[in-house]
Amino acid sequence: MAWTRHETGPSDDGRWSVLRIVTVLWIAACCGVIVMGLPRMYPKADQRLAYAFREPSMDLDKPFANCAQAHAAGFYDIPRASPAYDGGQDGDNDGIACEPDPGDPPPFLGRLKTIAKRLKPVT
Numbered sequence: 001m002a003w004t005r006h007e008t009g010p011s012d013d014g015r016w017s018v019l020r021i022v023t024v025l026w027i028a029a030c031c032g033v034i035v036m037g038l039p040r041m042y043p044k045a046d047q048r049l050a051y052a053f054r055e056p057s058m059d060l061d062k063p064f065a066n067c068a069q070a071h072a073a074g075f076y077d078i079p080r081a082s083p084a085y086d087g088g089q090d091g092d093n094d095g096i097a098c099e100p101d102p103g104d105p106p107p108f109l110g111r112l113k114t115i116a117k118r119l120k121p122v123t
């Protein structure tokens with residue numbers, strides 16, 4: 001039976017545990033080197049990712065006249081932190097202005113297009 005093997009003395013399990021720990025530490029070290037090294041190899045990559053995923057309305061400098069204009073320009077769910085936020089366009093005062101109307105296309109589709117456009121290589 002398997003349990004008698006553990007009672008008789010050291011088995012392969014001990015060596016495998018050490019090997020497993022060393023392997024995990026090695027993989028963790030490799031991941032650390034990659035994570036720490038990538039920004040040094042490609043210094044602009046993290047800036048570009050941050051820009052791509054940045055809330056688009058943060059790049060605006062003033063609110064839209066109304067939510068219809070915001071929606072026509074492709075802006076939905078404008079957060080309070082954005083310069084484009086207007087409390088008058090946030091009817092439920094939850095910090096999000098110009099939420100999509102029922103029947104509007106899902107805003108995340110437009111957001112995905114923006115992210116893809118921002119991630120395209122500059123030629």
Ligand SMILES: [Ca+2]
Nearest residue numbers: 090092094096
């Ligand atoms: Ca709201």
